[in-house]
Amino acid sequence: MKADIIISHAFVLSMEGPGVGMIEDGAVAIKGNKIAAVGTTREVMAKFSADECINAKNKLVMPGLIDAHIHTGLAIVRGVAQDMMNWMQEGLWPFTKFVSPADSLAGSMVNIIEGIKAGTTTFCDYDANMNDIVTNYARIGARARVAELINEIPDNIGDIPVGELYPFYSSIGERKLHNNIRLLNMWHEAENGRITCMFGPHGPDMMRLELLLEIKALAEKYDTKLHMHVAQGDREIMQMEKRYGKRSIPFLEEIGYLSNRLLAVHLTEATKEETALVAKHGASMINCAGSIGIIDGIVPPLLEFLEANGTAALGSDQAPGNNCNNMFNEMKFVSILNKVKTRNPATFTATKALRLATIESARAIGLEHEIGSLAAGKKADLLIMNLEVPSMAPIITSPIRNIVPNLVYSANGSEIESVMIDGKFIMANRNITTVDEKQAIKEMQKSAESISEKAKVELQHSKSPLLAMMRNGDL
Amino acid sequence: MKADIIISHAFVLSMEGPGVGMIEDGAVAIKGNKIAAVGTTREVMAKFSADECINAKNKLVMPGLIDAHIHTGLAIVRGVAQDMMNWMQEGLWPFTKFVSPADSLAGSMVNIIEGIKAGTTTFCDYDANMNDIVTNYARIGARARVAELINEIPDNIGDIPVGELYPFYSSIGERKLHNNIRLLNMWHEAENGRITCMFGPHGPDMMRLELLLEIKALAEKYDTKLHMHVAQGDREIMQMEKRYGKRSIPFLEEIGYLSNRLLAVHLTEATKEETALVAKHGASMINCAGSIGIIDGIVPPLLEFLEANGTAALGSDQAPGNNCNNMFNEMKFVSILNKVKTRNPATFTATKALRLATIESARAIGLEHEIGSLAAGKKADLLIMNLEVPSMAPIITSPIRNIVPNLVYSANGSEIESVMIDGKFIMANRNITTVDEKQAIKEMQKSAESISEKAKVELQHSKSPLLAMMRNGDL
Known part of the structure; x- marks a missing residue:
């Protein structure tokens, strides 16, 4: 069968079943905005082909x-x-x-x-x-x-x-x-x-x-x-x-x-x-x-x-x-x-x-029928994280796996390379693909400056301890 | 006077004095492995020139x-x-x-x-x-x-x-x-x-x-x-x-x-x-x-x-x-x-x-004479952090500054662009300049695999609850 995208050779954390549903050398096939298949690379590749194939060796694929x-x-x-x-x-x-x-x-x-x-x-x-x-x-x-x-x-x-x-x-x-x-x-x-x-x-x-x-x-x-x-x-x-x-x-x-x-x-x-x-x-x-x-x-x-x-x-x-x-x-x-x-x-x-x-x-x-795990039929919301980074190294798979503890206790999100939402890469190589990030920050900054200008007098009359911190050189 | 590097137009968090020693539109001059001067951009530029001048507008410069x-x-x-x-x-x-x-x-x-x-x-x-x-x-x-x-x-x-x-x-x-x-x-x-x-x-x-x-x-x-x-x-x-x-x-x-x-x-x-x-x-x-x-x-x-x-x-x-x-x-x-x-x-x-x-x-x-703050005579160990990133936006400077709270409670370190130690940029644009990061991770991985191979039998005899987690699909 034809999919749009296949991500293969990954550690797939499907979050199906009672634990984390880890599939080593796993793959995810995506068609349109949905997941078409999740399994081992062998299983998925036997059933699906796609024009866009991403080799995610030493990467983690998990639900958004x-x-x-x-x-x-x-x-x-x-x-x-x-x-x-x-x-x-x-x-x-x-x-x-x-x-x-x-x-x-x-x-x-x-x-x-x-x-x-x-x-x-x-x-x-x-x-x-x-x-x-x-x-x-x-x-x-x-x-x-x-x-x-x-x-x-x-x-x-x-x-x-x-x-x-x-x-x-x-x-x-x-x-x-x-x-x-x-x-x-x-x-x-x-x-x-x-x-x-x-x-x-x-x-x-x-x-x-x-x-x-x-x-x-x-x-x-x-x-x-x-x-x-x-x-x-x-x-x-x-x-x-x-x-x-x-x-x-x-x-x-x-x-x-x-x-x-x-x-x-x-x-x-x-x-x-x-x-x-x-x-x-x-x-x-x-x-x-x-x-x-x-x-x-x-x-x-x-x-x-x-x-x-x-x-x-x-x-x-x-x-x-x-x-x-x-x-x-x-x-x-x-x-x-x-x-x-x-x-x-x-x-x-x-x-x-x-x-x-x-x-x-x-x-x-109330969205468990659509998201939260990687399973055929669910919406294609997923992350690709590089595991060959200092905070996730080394990768140990036997006799126990260390990926989940390091994901939760060591990673901070900056290790994520790509983010797919509804079948579309909204972030690729850490760049947002749909809006201009720098421009968004500029616009926010402009708004914030206008607010802080107005808040000047107001804050002087408040009891915010941050005013004293500011005077003391703490901020 | 001649310095080697001047970093100017930055928010300089000197950490001198009882608070955080913030200097807006601040600069740091570096000569050899030491800090030659810290002050406002105007003060520092009046006294020093350098071949390498870094404009750090909307960036934070702080001690390592x-x-x-x-x-x-x-x-x-x-x-x-x-x-x-x-x-x-x-x-x-x-x-x-x-x-x-x-x-x-x-x-x-x-x-x-x-x-x-x-x-x-x-x-x-x-x-x-x-x-x-x-x-x-x-x-x-x-x-x-x-x-x-x-x-x-x-x-x-x-x-x-x-x-x-x-x-x-x-x-x-x-x-x-x-x-x-x-x-x-x-x-x-x-x-x-x-x-x-x-x-x-x-x-x-x-x-x-x-x-x-x-x-x-x-x-x-x-x-x-x-x-x-x-x-x-x-x-x-x-x-x-x-x-x-x-x-x-x-x-x-x-x-x-x-x-x-x-x-x-x-x-x-x-x-x-x-x-x-x-x-x-x-x-x-x-x-x-x-x-x-x-x-x-x-x-x-x-x-x-x-x-x-x-x-x-x-x-x-x-x-x-x-x-x-x-x-x-x-x-x-x-x-x-x-x-x-x-x-x-x-x-x-x-x-x-x-x-x-x-x-x-x-x-x-016991190194307060050398490091921990940015002051003339101390070793040049410092960070340059981009503040125009989502986790640090917006920058508010009046009536209170929000930089320090966001630095501590929102940043995770990935916002840092450059790291100078002893006057030398050891990280520039997030790349380590002195050793090969990828090669280091590969070598660590090889060692970890050899250890985990040896630990297989040993761990089976231990009481580690992680073994049961592994069996239950929790890892």
């Missing part, structure tokens, strides 16, 4: 990584808020209040390039302004599963004193909900199916009960998922207790939100029982190890969630407060932070981390 | 990073032991027992290349076989501060059941001490002063008291430092209590080991009081965040050490059990792990992490 929670619209202010308490109000807000939709769009494109260059092929992007941001994914050719942030709070929420109940404005909620519906109507299954949409309620504390229920009904009507922050901080729990006399998770259970439609992001403040409750109802957990480590100094209850048989995934969250969007960073951090949390080096293996960024992530976001 | 504790001789078995208890005996030993000096040397070279490509310019390498390994540093042109591991235990220590006292053999100790003395006589201040030597007692539990005292007297005679594991694991504490009825640190205080000659590595098992005692006596602490996280699931008492006014540094330790040797990895991990340990995002700043990999590290290893 999935970033199950990212806010690319915030990349424009990377590095302005960390090493501090009240990160959002005192660090981010003095900048984000001046971020225009165009600024956000410019930063998002560079953030997506950053992700692709580190092997991310699917982005669960979750942001206000998603009707604009989604065009970046269309342009660059990445897979995206997107949602508009829906809430009923005013944009200047950062000005409300910590501890006060948020005011709700139904006009804001209606506008944002409308945006999310528009996103679904215009983009769901667009671009050859590369782009799909979810609903994005911001958090249980961010809107009236009525709106939460309306969104849930819409997710059922459109048969899609709900991407939502749940128990993401003591701030949220305080709002919920003050408003409803209940913590977030029991409240969500009561209103029927805990189901397999829900991607519950963070669970930072969830108790062991609450965590198990989320898993029991079939909702998935998105764990952002790097960002919650930097912002809160907390390791979320992922182990408890997995023990309760929950399906989980990793996410890189936002650039201001992580500060990278690189799934290699997330894989290494989730493993080591959980080893340290349990004081047990065997707690969290490299294999587990890799699964949470590929096949289990695909399940968690 | 210092890896204060690394065992490059172990890189040959990268990735064979992690995600397990008893890492050394059950994971490493079935492989390391077959590692020849030539294998170790081959792996070391690739490991050094890995470090340089991630910005490490000074390596405190600590290994058996250092008389060989040191030749790699001479060849590649890196700065090294090396020590031979001295102990009195047989090579097959991995075969001794966990919990039994180690047997000591004075003939082994004499041979290893002799090797360390030979190293000092042959290599101290060699290669234009790039290579300096220390003494390397393996640990307080690894030899008789007499030998410990003899080494200490030699360090005084040669006026150099002692690089030693201290309180590195419960295994060590158990040996000390069983042999002397004392824990490591009180024992070392009693025998006069706690002084400013000592680099105390790890302190994993040190109590708060013991940690303060080490600091009080002026010994430095080397903290290996990544490796101790992976191997032990522990965050060493670095914060307590710093609170007691100790001088500390970061190290990457060994490739099998970290699994990378990249100081960007160490900077990010030391910060986040300590944030999580204290549940406080403000605990450990990016600035602090950067200082512990540069100027404070130079102090900790």
Whole structure:
């Protein structure tokens, strides 16, 4: 049979089966935007021929990584808020209040390039302004599963004193909900199916009960998922207790939100029982190890969630407060932070981390029929990584293989040579093929300079400890 | 005045003064192997001219990073032991027992290349076989501060059941001490002063008291430092209590080991009081965040050490059990792990992490007169990093600068374009200029294959859980 591309003689990490599905001297045949076959080079070459044959000896071929929670619209202010308490109000807000939709769009494109260059092929992007941001994914050719942030709070929420109940404005909620519906109507299954949409309620504390229920009904009507922050901080729990006399998770259970439609992001403040409750109802957990480590100094209850048989995934969250969007960073951090949390080096293996960024992530976001592993019929989203580089050397295959531990604990993504999404090389020899990377960085820089000019006066009035750091010569 | 090279129009992170010593539109003039001047471009250009002028607009120029504790001789078995208890005996030993000096040397070279490509310019390498390994540093042109591991235990220590006292053999100790003395006589201040030597007692539990005292007297005679594991694991504490009825640190205080000659590595098992005692006596602490996280699931008492006014540094330790040797990895991990340990995002700043990999590290290893910051008269060890890359974009300079947080939390080292050591570009445009990187990887691979062939039978008899992982398809 005729395929378009055959990649052969590789270490193929298929991520099929319960482990990593390693095939030594393996091959992948690609036809159109799909995988036609995966097997040993001998098996695949016996059945398929192709005009483009890539000899990937001493290279690794693996599924593209999935970033199950990212806010690319915030990349424009990377590095302005960390090493501090009240990160959002005192660090981010003095900048984000001046971020225009165009600024956000410019930063998002560079953030997506950053992700692709580190092997991310699917982005669960979750942001206000998603009707604009989604065009970046269309342009660059990445897979995206997107949602508009829906809430009923005013944009200047950062000005409300910590501890006060948020005011709700139904006009804001209606506008944002409308945006999310528009996103679904215009983009769901667009671009050859590369782009799909979810609903994005911001958090249980961010809107009236009525709106939460309306969104849930819409997710059922459109048969899609709900991407939502749940128990993401003591701030949220305080709002919920003050408003409803209940913590977030029991409240969500009561209103029927805990189901397999829900991607519950963070669970930072969830108790062991609450965590198990989320898993029991079939909702998935998105764990952002790097960002919650930097912002809160907390390791979320992922182990408890997995023990309760929950399906989980990793996410890189936002650039201001992580500060990278690189799934290699997330894989290494989730493993080591959980080893340290349990004081047990065997707690969290490299294999587990890799699964949470590929096949289990695909399940968690509801795309396991399309992505997350290399198998005939799935979409052709894959990475080719050079193993003959210092961080991956040497390659040992017997009596044990060292590739997966080194992939998770040593690689940082810069070892990836090529990234294929939907059957097309979006990165080849580390060059993005579909957009001009340098130009994108220039545009982002221009936006950032305009924001920082506006933030000058604002920040002087904030309590950001970064101002003192700046005065002390620490920055 | 005439310099050899002027790098201008850069963001210069001099690391002089109490913070990071940032100079915007800064320049560095280099003459021979030394820095002739550091200042604004205007200041430097007014005084110096040079044949080679590098315009580093939108680039960062900073001191080379210092890896204060690394065992490059172990890189040959990268990735064979992690995600397990008893890492050394059950994971490493079935492989390391077959590692020849030539294998170790081959792996070391690739490991050094890995470090340089991630910005490490000074390596405190600590290994058996250092008389060989040191030749790699001479060849590649890196700065090294090396020590031979001295102990009195047989090579097959991995075969001794966990919990039994180690047997000591004075003939082994004499041979290893002799090797360390030979190293000092042959290599101290060699290669234009790039290579300096220390003494390397393996640990307080690894030899008789007499030998410990003899080494200490030699360090005084040669006026150099002692690089030693201290309180590195419960295994060590158990040996000390069983042999002397004392824990490591009180024992070392009693025998006069706690002084400013000592680099105390790890302190994993040190109590708060013991940690303060080490600091009080002026010994430095080397903290290996990544490796101790992976191997032990522990965050060493670095914060307590710093609170007691100790001088500390970061190290990457060994490739099998970290699994990378990249100081960007160490900077990010030391910060986040300590944030999580204290549940406080403000605990450990990016600035602090950067200082512990540069100027404070130079102090900790006793080379602050030569390296660790960019200042006239110091050795020309520096990095040029491109800031117009996705992980460092955008560059914000006002009202606060975001470069240092993004350097520590977002960069991974692959953004570095050039590495200068001792006035010479050892890496230019990401190519190593002094040795053949591809050939080095080929030689390492050949050695690793021969070791893994020999380890086949051995590992079957070990208790390594990686064997079961291999059978289950997890590797």
